[in-house]
Amino acid sequence: MASNTNYLLAVEELTVSFDGFKAIDNLSLYVDRNELRVIIGPNGAGKTTLLDLICGKTRATSGSISFKNRNILGMQEHRIVRAGIGRKFQTPSVYENLSVAENLEISYPSGRGIFGCIAFRQTPEMRERIHSVASTVHLFEHLQTSAAILSHGQKQWLEIGMLLMQEPELLMLDEPVAGMSPSERERTATLLREIAKNRSLIVIEHDMEFVKRIAHKVTVLHLGKLLAEGSMESIQNNPEVQHVYLGH
Amino acid sequence: MDFLTKLTGGKRGALEIAVLLVILAAVLPLTLDIFRLNLVGKYLSYAFVAVGLVLLWGNTGVLSLGQGIFFGLGGYCMAMFLKLEASDPVSTKIQSTPGIPDFMDWNQLTALPAMWVPFKSLPFTLLAVFLVPAILAFIVGSAMFHRRVGGVYFAVITQALALILSLGIDGNQGLTGGRNGITDLRTLLGWDIRTQSAQYILYFATVVLLVACVMLSRLLLAGKMGKLLLAMRDKETRVRFSGYNVANYKVFIFCLSAAMSGLGGALFVLQVGFISPSLVGIVASIEMVIFCAVGGKLSLIGAIYGALIVNTGKSLFSETFPDLWLFLMGALFIGIVMFFPNGLAGLLDGFSQKFKKAARVPLAPPAPVPAIKEEAQA
Numbered sequence: 033m034a035s036n037t038n039y040l041l042a043v044e045e046l047t048v049s050f051d052g053f054k055a056i057d058n059l060s061l062y063v064d065r066n067e068l069r070v071i072i073g074p075n076g077a078g079k080t081t082l083l084d085l086i087c088g089k090t091r092a093t094s095g096s097i098s099f100k101n102r103n104i105l106g107m108q109e110h111r112i113v114r115a116g117i118g119r120k121f122q123t124p125s126v127y128e129n130l131s132v133a134e135n136l137e138i139s140y141p142s143g144r145g146i147f148g149c150i151a152f153r154q155t156p157e158m159r160e161r162i163h164s165v166a167s168t169v170h171l172f173e174h175l176q177t178s179a180a181i182l183s184h185g186q187k188q189w190l191e192i193g194m195l196l197m198q199e200p201e202l203l204m205l206d207e208p209v210a211g212m213s214p215s216e217r218e219r220t221a222t223l224l225r226e227i228a229k230n231r232s233l234i235v236i237e238h239d240m241e242f243v244k245r246i247a248h249k250v251t252v253l254h255l256g257k258l259l260a261e262g263s264m265e266s267i268q269n270n271p272e273v274q275h276v277y278l279g280h
Numbered sequence: 281m282d283f284l285t286k287l288t289g290g291k292r293g294a295l296e297i298a299v300l301l302v303i304l305a306a307v308l309p310l311t312l313d314i315f316r317l318n319l320v321g322k323y324l325s326y327a328f329v330a331v332g333l334v335l336l337w338g339n340t341g342v343l344s345l346g347q348g349i350f351f352g353l354g355g356y357c358m359a360m361f362l363k364l365e366a367s368d369p370v371s372t373k374i375q376s377t378p379g380i381p382d383f384m385d386w387n388q389l390t391a392l393p394a395m396w397v398p399f400k401s402l403p404f405t406l407l408a409v410f411l412v413p414a415i416l417a418f419i420v421g422s423a424m425f426h427r428r429v430g431g432v433y434f435a436v437i438t439q440a441l442a443l444i445l446s447l448g449i450d451g452n453q454g455l456t457g458g459r460n461g462i463t464d465l466r467t468l469l470g471w472d473i474r475t476q477s478a479q480y481i482l483y484f485a486t487v488v489l490l491v492a493c494v495m496l497s498r499l500l501l502a503g504k505m506g507k508l509l510l511a512m513r514d515k516e517t518r519v520r521f522s523g524y525n526v527a528n529y530k531v532f533i534f535c536l537s538a539a540m541s542g543l544g545g546a547l548f549v550l551q552v553g554f555i556s557p558s559l560v561g562i563v564a565s566i567e568m569v570i571f572c573a574v575g576g577k578l579s580l581i582g583a584i585y586g587a588l589i590v591n592t593g594k595s596l597f598s599e600t601f602p603d604l605w606l607f608l609m610g611a612l613f614i615g616i617v618m619f620f621p622n623g624l625a626g627l628l629d630g631f632s633q634k635f636k637k638a639a640r641v642p643l644a645p646p647a648p649v650p651a652i653k654e655e656a657q658a
Contacts, residue, residue, distance in 0.1 A: 087521065089517075108525070109520045109521060110520055110521075110523050110524055110525045110526075113520075113521055113522065113523035114523045118521070119521050121517070121518070125515050125517065125518040126515070126518070127510065127511040127514045127515060127518070128514060129510050129511075129514055130507060130510060130511060130514075134507055137504075137507070138504075138507055138508060138511050138519070138522060139522045141523060143504055144523050144524050144525075145525075145528070146528055146529065146532045149503075149504050149505050149508060149529075150500070150503065150504075150505060152503060152504040194518075194522065198522065198523060
């Protein structure tokens, strides 16, 4: 049973096994409010699987996940989203047939049920939110642009913007700067630090320079288990982590 | 966007509807005799299914090969009412049990089955025409979409259901009229539906209701629902992780398309005067998908032309080469899906775009991407 904590997210003794292979093995992890946590680890460490488990895409074999002291394990994906958890995928997942503004509109948390959707009308508040989110993610100039012709980096930003529209309390980003130019990385780092001021973030990243710039705390996963956790400095000086990353 | 523009689909949509109305409500009635016009009315009743398929297959990305089920259920509901009216004790007095439909008497039934009793009421029947198909669609859709059954599996399961239903009707002769179906329908509340004037009225009623279905669909697609369905076809997972229950939307559209098909079935029965299990089964269901594919699975108006063209072709061709028709139909379907995935409407769009491109100065290439990079480096 999950323990009662003050943490925003408490993952406890989580295990998932695919035909006997334990992708996540007895993992416990706690995320504070307004914390920016970065998860690193070699390929196959179970980073993406962990996010999949939290957002309900994959079902856990055992363990517990509680969000604001409420068990979310086994909840349907859309209910987890409505509870306040947003997820960005590794490859930018935006609606290419719609404009930037329409992408953001669909992510606005109103008219989500069938009848709400039929009766849905654009409100001034919604338009304001779309404008403010679009400027946060540097896409204000491109509101009417089709999402299909955005650059790779802009698509990543748009997806972050779509998550911000939902006003989640926890945002999970899977490799948000993959494929970005150095200047785009710079802007994304600023963006993420800005976002983390009033919500929690879990970020999976490989780029150590980027991690150094944004992380409050770093968690290292290896073979589905927690290898180390702490500040970036302590992680970099951890012999076990060095061993895993640099080999024998 | 105001209500009226949404309803008609803008300037171009209004023009499409106007052209369709001129053809259906003026040109055809003035040039065809009542026998041929009645045939057109029959084809138009299939068009309701095709319009439903544009919503379901084209816009939601769910292919159902069992839409004949819903067409048939709507048709059977209407036929049951008409049959009961035609089986009053006076006109059935030579039967061993007067007052029940003739096929029941032939099957040694001595009382009206409970299932038939509510169909003595016209209001109940009119509701049932929509609700029976919609409720079945709700049950089937909920069972499948919430379990994330989709694509080919959904198509095969709906096809199996069409087979089950047509066999079920076929096998219960006393209850349903069996293979012969329900025939010899005469009057609707005393109004003889076999007369020429009735056939004209029913034809125009069909045209009006069909256009109403198209406008209702346009209204739905012009709002948030249209964008959401587009987003679902593009990135279903993303929609789910934006807090939407994707399955509910699929169930809703499936029910809507079923209700439209049911209405089509009822109008078919009123105009043609009978219904049989062959209109419910696999072949009928697949034919309806072909109407939609030929017209264009994304074009509500195209689906209507698809139903008209394929059916006209069918009656012309099958008069001369009855055995070859099914092969031609199969070839047509494969050809359309492979070479013109958006059907006739897609072809037309292609032409008009080429024409517009030739007429216009070439567009300046969109240049937002380099702009932001310069800004970022500065």
